[in-house]
Amino acid sequence: MSTIIRLDDVVVSYGKRVALHSLNAEVEGGAVGLLGPNGAGKSTLMKSLLGLVPLSGGQAEVLGCSVRKEPKRLRRLIGYMPEREAAFPHFTGFQATWYAGRLAGMPDADARRRAHEVLLFAGLEEARYREVSTYSTGMKQRVKLAQALVHDPDLLLLDEPTNGLDPKGRDEVLGLIETLSASKGVHVMLSSHLLRDVEQVCQSVVVMRQGRIVKHGDINELQHSTENACRLTVSGDHESFLAVAAARGLDARVGPRGDLELRFAGAPDAGAVFAVAAAAGCVLQSLRPLRLSLEEVLLDVLDGGVV
Amino acid sequence: MVIHDRSYSRWDGDKTSGPRPWWVILDRGVLTGLSQLFKRKLFAQAFCLAAYGPFLAGVGLLYANFFFSTNLDFANEARQLQEGGLLDLVTPSGDTAFFYLFFIQKWFALVLCVIVGAGLIAEDRRTNALEIYLSRPVLVVEYLLAKASILGFFIAMVTVVPAVILILVHMALTDPADMVMGEQLGLMGWVVLAGGLAGLVLSLLVLTASSLSQRARSASISFVAFLVLFEGVIGGMVREIFRNDALKALSIEFNVGQCMAWLLDSPANFDETVPVGTSATVLAVLVVVCLAIIRRRIRPVEIVA
Numbered sequence: 001m002s003t004i005i006r007l008d009d010v011v012v013s014y015g016k017r018v019a020l021h022s023l024n025a026e027v028e029g030g031a032v033g034l035l036g037p038n039g040a041g042k043s044t045l046m047k048s049l050l051g052l053v054p055l056s057g058g059q060a061e062v063l064g065c066s067v068r069k070e071p072k073r074l075r076r077l078i079g080y081m082p083e084r085e086a087a088f089p090h091f092t093g094f095q096a097t098w099y100a101g102r103l104a105g106m107p108d109a110d111a112r113r114r115a116h117e118v119l120l121f122a123g124l125e126e127a128r129y130r131e132v133s134t135y136s137t138g139m140k141q142r143v144k145l146a147q148a149l150v151h152d153p154d155l156l157l158l159d160e161p162t163n164g165l166d167p168k169g170r171d172e173v174l175g176l177i178e179t180l181s182a183s184k185g186v187h188v189m190l191s192s193h194l195l196r197d198v199e200q201v202c203q204s205v206v207v208m209r210q211g212r213i214v215k216h217g218d219i220n221e222l223q224h225s226t227e228n229a230c231r232l233t234v235s236g237d238h239e240s241f242l243a244v245a246a247a248r249g250l251d252a253r254v255g256p257r258g259d260l261e262l263r264f265a266g267a268p269d270a271g272a273v274f275a276v277a278a279a280a281g282c283v284l285q286s287l288r289p290l291r292l293s294l295e296e297v298l299l300d301v302l303d304g305g306v307v
Numbered sequence: 308m309v310i311h312d313r314s315y316s317r318w319d320g321d322k323t324s325g326p327r328p329w330w331v332i333l334d335r336g337v338l339t340g341l342s343q344l345f346k347r348k349l350f351a352q353a354f355c356l357a358a359y360g361p362f363l364a365g366v367g368l369l370y371a372n373f374f375f376s377t378n379l380d381f382a383n384e385a386r387q388l389q390e391g392g393l394l395d396l397v398t399p400s401g402d403t404a405f406f407y408l409f410f411i412q413k414w415f416a417l418v419l420c421v422i423v424g425a426g427l428i429a430e431d432r433r434t435n436a437l438e439i440y441l442s443r444p445v446l447v448v449e450y451l452l453a454k455a456s457i458l459g460f461f462i463a464m465v466t467v468v469p470a471v472i473l474i475l476v477h478m479a480l481t482d483p484a485d486m487v488m489g490e491q492l493g494l495m496g497w498v499v500l501a502g503g504l505a506g507l508v509l510s511l512l513v514l515t516a517s518s519l520s521q522r523a524r525s526a527s528i529s530f531v532a533f534l535v536l537f538e539g540v541i542g543g544m545v546r547e548i549f550r551n552d553a554l555k556a557l558s559i560e561f562n563v564g565q566c567m568a569w570l571l572d573s574p575a576n577f578d579e580t581v582p583v584g585t586s587a588t589v590l591a592v593l594v595v596v597c598l599a600i601i602r603r604r605i606r607p608v609e610i611v612a
Contacts, residue, residue, distance in 0.1 A: 050442050052607040072444040076322040080442040086435035089426075090339065102331045103443040105322040114318055121315045133434075147439065152318035176315075184315050 004029045004063055004155060004187050005049065011057035012041075012048050019044045021211045022058065027189075031181035033198030033219075034191040035298055036208035042191040043083060045208070046157045049189075050080055063154055076104055079153030081144045083160040083191075087132040093119060093139075094128040097146045104151035114150050122146040123172065137164040141173060149180075155187040156180065162197055170197070177201050195294045205294070207301050215301045222297045229263045229290035231255060232273065236282030244280040248272070261290055328445040332453035337460055340423040358415040361407065362469035365397035366476050373480035399474045399491065401571040404498050407473075408466050408505065409564050409576070415465040416509060417534075424458040424513035425530060426523030428605065433521040441607040451514070451601060458510040459503075467502035471495055494571075501567040508563055508590060511597035518604035534559075552580040559593065562586035 005027035012020040020041050034042045047053040049062050051071040060067040065074040088096050094115055101111035119128045122142040127135065132143055141161060148156055158177065162170040178201050180186040192198055198205060198219075205222065207215035215222065234241055238260065245252035250272065251263040262273060270287060277284040325331070345351045372394055375385035388394055396403060431437050440450055474495050478488070513530050520526035542558040555561045555578065565586040568576040577583075 047608055052438070052441055072446070075442060075444045078442075080439075082435070082438045082442070084435055084438075086438045088436045088439065089430040089434045099331070099335060100439065100443065102325060102335075103328050103440065103445055105325045105328070105444060106318075106320065107325045110318065110320050111325070117316065149315070151322060180315060184317065186315075 002029055003027065005032075005189070006061040007058070008060070009058035010048065010055055010060050012044055012053055013056040018056075019211050020048065023213055025206065025213055025216055027206065027216070028204065029187045030204065031177070031188040031190065031202040033202035033205040034189060034208065035193070035195070035198060035205050037193065037302065039210075040208040041211040042208055043159055044211075046080070046159055046189065046191055050075065050078060050157065076151065077154045079148035079151065079156045081141075081148040081156070081158045081161055083163065085140055086144065087140065090131065090133075092129050092131050093124050093135070093143045093146070096132055096143060097128075097150050100147040101150035106151055111150065114152070115146070118146040118149045119143075121149070122176065138166065138169040138173075141165060141169075145173065145176065153186065155189065158188060158190045160192055161190065162192065162194060174200050195298060199294045207298060209302055215297075219294065223292050223294060228266065228268060229261060230268055230273070231286075231288055231290045232260050232262060232284060233286040234260060234277055234282040234284050236277075236280065238282075241276065241280040241282050245276045248276060250276065252276075327449070328443065329449040329453040329456070332440075332445075332450065333456045333460070336427065336453065336457035340457060340461055343426075344419075344422055354415070354418065358412070358465045359469065361411050362473060365407075365473050368394055368397045369473075369476055369480050397473070399470075399477050399494055401494065401497070401573040402575055404470055404494065404501070405564075405568055405571045405573040405576050407470055408498070408502055409567055412466045412469075413505070416462045416506070419461045419465065420458065420509055420513040421527040421530065423461050424510065425517055425520075425527035427454045427457060428514055428517040428601070429520040429523050429526040432518070432604070437605060438607045447602065447605050450605060454514060455507075455510045458513060459506050462506040462509060463502065466506065467499055470498045470502065474498065497570050497572070501570040504566055504570070504590075505563050508559065508593065511594055511601070512559075515597045515600050518601045552578075556581050556585050556589055559590075562589045566590060 003026045005025070007023045007025045007027075010020055010023040011018065023045070034045065036042050044053055048055055049060060049067060051067050051074065055068060062074055063077050065077065067074060088099055091099060097115040097119055098111050101114055102108065106114065116128070119125060122145050124139060124142050124146065127139060132140065135143065141164065145158075145161065148158070156177075161177065162173055165173060174197055177188055177190065181188045181201065188201070190198060190201055202219060204218045205216070206213055238254070241260065242252050242254075245262065249265075251265075253261055255261040264272075268289075273287060274284060326334075344354070368388075372385065372388055375381040375388060396406075431440070437450075441447065474491055478486070478491050512533070513526075516530035516533065517523075517526040520529060538558055538560055542555075542561075545557060546552070546554045561578070561581070563586075564576065565578060565581060565583055568574075568578075569583040
């Protein structure tokens with residue numbers, strides 16, 4: 001897949017405080033998750049890609065457009081959904097979406113037609129003629145998504161799109177985003193601190209900490225199988241299993257999810273596991289290679305460890 | 308079989324085929340302003356009647372003069388009208404244009420500033436709409452130009468537009484032999500310039516107040532408070548304390564009037580104690596300060612660090 005975002009020594013400062021420290025990355029298309037704790041610089045990166053926050057140093061290109069030199073052209077190609085509540089005052093959902101399309105340079109008739117279409121897609125068909133200020137939090141999130149989509153952007157920048165949504169609304173919004181990315185050819189950059197959201201929608205992630213990119217890559221590669229380790233489920237006494245395994249020189253421990261993890265000095269040996277289970281009087285129910293969850297990857301990266 | 312895809316569809320239109328963003332903002336802003344003005348119908352009707360009353364009276368007098376003087380049966384009435392002095396008040400000239408714009412219509416422009424102008428930026432700041440505006444292909448300059456144009460439109464509708472129409476009516480109803488056409492056309496240009504100057508100063512003052520607030524109401528209160536404080540308390544007090552007429556230059560209203568009188572060539576309304584250059588400089592400084600404040604306030608991201 002082609003590169004959609006190229007960062008070359010990007011620095012962003014707010015006065016004397018440096019928010020982004022010399023970022024370098026080439027982000028490929030598809031759905032990209034932007035992960036990191038609060039204050040990591042996720043929103044600042046998104047805003048600087050849009051040109052809302054000026055770059056203090058370096059160069060950035062989005063969809064082949066220079067952030068510094070072609071801000072207007074760039075913003076025609078990007079749809080942005082801000083994190084905080086944002087709406088045009090006194091507008092209905094339809095008016096707000098139509099107006100957003102007009103501001104992006106669409107002709108009136110096309111903006112009207114598209115506004116109806118994207119509001120339908122966002123699930124606001126019934127409420128589109130109500131003033132946005134009367135909407136619930138979930139509906140406000142949806143109208144922001146509709147505004148970001150109305151001019152059919154090639155790249156969607158979504159800043160915490162599921163904030164304030166109930167589980168059902170969250171699943172629905174994530175479903176819409178997944179549809180856009182998977183089958184409609186819209187690239188998505190999703191900033192979130194909710195790992196499940198990113199795991200559900202994205203193929204790759206950029207992990208940030210204290211204004212720096214600390215990890216960047218394909219989710220499947222980051223969640224790689226840890227060599228020489230497996231995760232197992234046994235019925236019976238875990239303590240005796242651990243004791244027998246230790247006596248036979250195997251590194252067994254209770255994993256973060258309460259199940260057992262077993263690390264071998266060399267290649268994994270399934271026969272040895274069965275032998276330990278038999279000696280401990282346990283029944284081995286499952287045995288699979290140890291695969292880290294995104295949460296474990298993130299915690300490891302943020303703790304400064306090596307995944 | 309799917310007969311209609313209700314899911315997301317791509318749009319292959321040209322994103323540069325629509326109008327410029329500032330025009331979109333202006334267009335929508337004027338409609339919103341009109342709806343705000345006409346929210347209270349009785350007030351709106353009374354306002355329109357009062358604002359256009361002098362204009363309608365002027366048109367009526369000019370037409371009456373035309374009618375009487377072209378009908379021999381009304382020769383007596385024509386002479387009475389011309390000798391009565393009323394006609395002099397509406398016959399377009401530098402003095403009458405100044406009187407009309409500066410002494411009468413100014414008040415209606417101020418009312419419009421409070422009703423329409425106060426919320427122009429404040430409401431966008433309250434609802435974080437600036438972030439959406441500026442994430443579109445809209446530059447800060449275009450946003451500001453559009454907002455100033457919205458207010459400019461409303462101010463022009465009660466100042467320059469009726470004044471220009473009055474001149475056109477006068478030109479249409481007066482015998483070309485009794486009038487120098489070039490003078491009238493020139494006057495029209497000066498009226499536009501003088502009205503434009505007053506409108507610019509007023510618009511920037513309101514937009515500055517609006518950019519410093521997050522509610523239309525507080526913006527209008529601070530705008531009125533600024534005018535009262537600056538014109539009445541500071542300007543008046545300083546002049547009285549130092550007993551120096553040159554300190555009139557501290558008054559925004561005085562400087563606007565001075566520049567308008569100069570542009571409209573109205574010596575009767577020009578104060579010789581303060582040179583027009585001083586007034587123009589004061590207004591230029593005011594404009595620059597207002598623009599600097601507004602520029603600092605119109606930003607998509609609130610930086611708290």
